[in-house]
Amino acid sequence: MDLYLTIIVDGLIYASWLFIVALGLTLVFGVLRILNFAHGGLYALGSYGAAVAVPFFAGLGLPDWFSIPAMFIAALSVAILIAPLIERGLLRYFYGRDEVLILLITYAIFLILEDATKMIFGVDPYYVFEPRNLLGNLELGSLYYVGYDLALIGLAIFCGLGVWFGLTRTRIGKITLAVINEPEVSQAMGVNIGRIYLLAFGIGVFLAALGGAFTSPLISVQPGISVSVIIVSFAVVIIGGLGSIPGAAIGALIVGLARSFAVYEAPEAEIFIIYFVMVVVLIFRPEGLFTPAKARKI
Amino acid sequence: MNQTIRVFGLAALGAAIFIAIGFALPLWLLFTATKAVGFGLIALGIVALMRGGLVSFGQGLYYCVGAYASGLLASRLGVSDIFVLLLVGGFAGGLIAAAISPLIARYRGIFFAMLSMALSMVLYGVLAKVTAIGGSDGFNVPEPTFFGWAPGVESTDLALYVVAIVLAALVAAICRLYFDSGPGLVALASRENELRVEYLGASVFSVTQRNFILSGVLAGLGGALNGFALGHVDPFFSYWTTSGEVVFIAILGGYASTIAVFGAALVVELVRSFSGQYFPESWQLFLGIFLLLVIIFLPRGFGSLWARGAGRRKPAAAKERNS
Numbered sequence: 001m002d003l004y005l006t007i008i009v010d011g012l013i014y015a016s017w018l019f020i021v022a023l024g025l026t027l028v029f030g031v032l033r034i035l036n037f038a039h040g041g042l043y044a045l046g047s048y049g050a051a052v053a054v055p056f057f058a059g060l061g062l063p064d065w066f067s068i069p070a071m072f073i074a075a076l077s078v079a080i081l082i083a084p085l086i087e088r089g090l091l092r093y094f095y096g097r098d099e100v101l102i103l104l105i106t107y108a109i110f111l112i113l114e115d116a117t118k119m120i121f122g123v124d125p126y127y128v129f130e131p132r133n134l135l136g137n138l139e140l141g142s143l144y145y146v147g148y149d150l151a152l153i154g155l156a157i158f159c160g161l162g163v164w165f166g167l168t169r170t171r172i173g174k175i176t177l178a179v180i181n182e183p184e185v186s187q188a189m190g191v192n193i194g195r196i197y198l199l200a201f202g203i204g205v206f207l208a209a210l211g212g213a214f215t216s217p218l219i220s221v222q223p224g225i226s227v228s229v230i231i232v233s234f235a236v237v238i239i240g241g242l243g244s245i246p247g248a249a250i251g252a253l254i255v256g257l258a259r260s261f262a263v264y265e266a267p268e269a270e271i272f273i274i275y276f277v278m279v280v281v282l283i284f285r286p287e288g289l290f291t292p293a294k295a296r297k298i
Numbered sequence: 299m300n301q302t303i304r305v306f307g308l309a310a311l312g313a314a315i316f317i318a319i320g321f322a323l324p325l326w327l328l329f330t331a332t333k334a335v336g337f338g339l340i341a342l343g344i345v346a347l348m349r350g351g352l353v354s355f356g357q358g359l360y361y362c363v364g365a366y367a368s369g370l371l372a373s374r375l376g377v378s379d380i381f382v383l384l385l386v387g388g389f390a391g392g393l394i395a396a397a398i399s400p401l402i403a404r405y406r407g408i409f410f411a412m413l414s415m416a417l418s419m420v421l422y423g424v425l426a427k428v429t430a431i432g433g434s435d436g437f438n439v440p441e442p443t444f445f446g447w448a449p450g451v452e453s454t455d456l457a458l459y460v461v462a463i464v465l466a467a468l469v470a471a472i473c474r475l476y477f478d479s480g481p482g483l484v485a486l487a488s489r490e491n492e493l494r495v496e497y498l499g500a501s502v503f504s505v506t507q508r509n510f511i512l513s514g515v516l517a518g519l520g521g522a523l524n525g526f527a528l529g530h531v532d533p534f535f536s537y538w539t540t541s542g543e544v545v546f547i548a549i550l551g552g553y554a555s556t557i558a559v560f561g562a563a564l565v566v567e568l569v570r571s572f573s574g575q576y577f578p579e580s581w582q583l584f585l586g587i588f589l590l591l592v593i594i595f596l597p598r599g600f601g602s603l604w605a606r607g608a609g610r611r612k613p614a615a616a617k618e619r620n621s
Contacts, residue, residue, distance in 0.1 A: 035408050090590075099407050100353045104549060105593060107542060111586030137447045202615045231419065231538055238412050272423030283401060284411060 005141055015256025016156035017160050019216050020228060022236040023159055030243030031200035034091065034145045037106040039208050040230025041113030042082065045214025047221045048117060049074030058130065059151035065129040070214040078165040079206035084140060087201040092194065096270055110230070118223050119133030125222035132217040152214060156252075159207065164245055176200060235278040241288030250289060299480070305471045312557070313467035320459050326571075328459040334567040336524035336575025337461035337547055338560035343513025343520075344371045344548035345559055349477065350502075351489035351507055352406065355541050356414030359421050360391035364518030364535035365525035367391075369439040370431065372526075380442035380461055384522045391518015395511045403506040418536045425533035447494060458527055465523065469516065470556040476512075477556065485509055490543050491493055546585065550592055552599015561602055 023037050053074040054067045086109060094102050134148030167173040179186045179196045187193050198257040212229075218226065236255050240247025255274050269276075281289060320328060347354055353383045364387035366584040371377045371386055392415030398417065405413055405600045442453050446556050476482045488495045488502045495502055534540060547566050566585070573581035593597070 035412075066468070098482075100411060101593065103408060103411060104353070105590065106543075108586040108589040111582040115580045115583035115586075117381075119583075123579065147487070157359070227539060234412060235416065238409075238416070242408070268427040269423070271426060272420055275416045275419040275423060279420060281414070282405075282409070282413050282416070286405060293537070 002142055005265060006143060007264050008141065008257065009143075009150075010144065010263070011253075011257035011260035012153050013256075014260055015039060015046070015213050016153040018233060018236055018256055019156045019252035020214070020239075021208055021211035021250055022160050022233045022252055023163060023245065024204040024239070025233050026237045026243055026245065026248045027163060027207070027238065028204035029202055031176060032091070032197055033096070034102050034106065035099070035205070035234075035242070037054060037103065037230060038086065038109040038113055039106075039233065040226035040228075041110050042078065042205050042208040043212035043229050044117055044221075044226035045078045045082065046075050046111065046209025047127065047216040047219075047225060048121045048212075049078050049209065049295070050213035051128045051221045052121075053077075053085055054128045054130055064134060064284070067128075068132065071131065071216070072210070075206055075209035075213045076138075078209035079202050083202035083205040086205075088194075088196050091201070092197065095197075110226070112241070114223070117226075123223055125220040126216075128216050130217070146215065152243040155214060158211070160245060160249055162208075167245075172183065172196075189264040216254065232274060235274050238288055239278055239281045241285075241290040244288070244290040247288055247290035305474050309471035313463050315458050316463045316467075318332045320456060320463065323459075325455050328455045330567050330571060331461050331564060332455070332462045332527040333524055334563040335545055335552060335560060336468045336520040336527060336550075337567065338402070338466060338563035339469060339520035339523065340517040340544045341547040341551060341563060342469065342556060343516035344545055345553045345556070346473065346477075346485070346512050346516075346553065347506075348548060349482075349489060349553050350485035350506055352410050352506065352509075353545060354414040354510075354513065355538060356416070356418035356543060357513065357544055358536045358538065359414070359542035360395055360514040360517035361417070361420035361521040361524075361544075362421060362531075363394050364388060364391040364521030365531040365535050366425070366431070366521075367459070367483045367518070368522035369437065369525045369531045372442065373437060378440065378443040378448075378528065379446070379533065380444055380458070383442060383526070384461075384465070384519055387522025387525075388515045388519040392511055392515035392522065395514020395517075399507040399510045399514075403503050403510060406421070406535075415538050415541065418541055419538060422533050422536040423537075425536065432532070434533055436530060436534075438530050441529070442526050458523075460491040462523055465519065466560050470518070473512075475528040481505070481508070506511075538565045546589055549598060550591065552596070554598055555600075557602045573621050 014294045021039070021043055024042075025036060028034055028039075050071045056075075057066050057070040058064075062290050090105065090109070091102070094105060132146055132148045136153055138145045138147050138150055165173075167176060175186070175191055176196050176199075178189075179191060179193050183193055212225075227294065236251035237248055238251075240249070240251030241255055254277060258273050259270060260278050262269045266273075285291075320331075323331070326382050343360075344354055344357055361530075367390035368383040368387040372383055376516045377383060377386075402413055402417075403411065425431070431437060441448070441451070442458070443449075444457050444461070447457075474525075477485075484495060484500045484502075484505045485502075488505060495505075521531075521535060543566070546565045548559060550566065552564035569584060569588075570581055573584055577584075
């Protein structure tokens, strides 16, 4: 019994940070039609940002709890610094071109970010454990969990609801939906679609960095974390259906639970199982589980 | 017929020149060139797919299959003849590609790229855990023989280089003829407009399938060659970053010429060894900037600098409307 509880809780924790990252990926694809390879690099930047920001703010003599806002600030600064650079500086010249071509461009950005990160932060690992000690431990049955890990699940739900609310219940969100469906007509109606694209891309970058920042206390922040993240979050959004928010949630749950099941029951299948699930889903549902309905165009 | 003679004549001439140069080259350069041919072969397979508008981010799978099949045959069963081993590598890559092709030929664009990548990661995940064949460390492969001749440690690199050059010339010539033939040109047409190709009576599905199997054979050959060039194979052959690098080479070479990919592969390998030595932390940075520059300024690759019809630019507007 305890084993299954462990599997489920671990799966949920893994799924929650994965969902935050994948949410950004799927949002960017939904609005800009870009599958962003660089997402993993932005995640890594978020991690490094948090690894630098947490000790920095602690050094200013701020109380311990400030490490949580510090991680938010790190993610936000990554978004504000990097998103306009990539979107306005490069990507916007390629809108409307082949999706695969844009995929290659983001792959180039990924390569550049990878080494730029190494140049800025060096190759030695960073550790930030302070935030993880903040929320104490929690007893579940006979098991103990770190409160911080469980709080990640809450953060994931908050992010998902936030994006959903922003897209469907606010003015700017509704304009974004219009731009997704018909960019040319929206532009003719007076929408500044460049601004919408920048905003969506910025939120996508923010979510990647946020996922990275909040994972940093769980891992050692070092070169190479972006490579594995990007491929797992691709699997999540492909399973769920590109551009779908509920899809990203279901995809993250499937991948998270499958992985934690493999870790406990069949450790040799840990890497294999994620991609195996993705292949199976693609065979039966070529466009993923939840593909958003598309307006038919003639 | 004339074209066949011309293409093979050129290939033979080119191979003879490069082999002659090879005798004057230092060992490290021979090794780099051999490895570049291996990557060039896989990249040529991606070029075959790119002509049909598809980019595979999972050619590492067939590369790895070719390397493991020939490597296991050599290390476990003692088969040492390089030509047999290359054939086995190519055959194994082609066989797996043929098995996967009915499934993957239904996909387009990003989904094609992602499914191929997922498949290669499945193989990576499996191989990394199968300890009987080395797990994530892989295993060493013995030195090959050439028609029964074992050249010894010093001359194996040169012999392997000669084999690689002959292989590259042969494959480049065959691909040139295939790309220019009727069945090969259908791929270019389906890149522009699949529906029209279907209306004209050709099957886009079978064209894609054929090109996919071809790319599997080429990747398998490349895997076998590189396995022996490196003397070692491991699951990273199938990791997605390996596939990504080869896509990079294919973009660099472009699909206007079948020789360009080998040049591109050599450039990338040289950049990698030099920056690996002098700027170990930033070679990906150069690679990324280089890739961006090529996409922006040479959208059809290096090959478009000399290949026929390079002046004809594809109207970008037509593509925009469709996507």
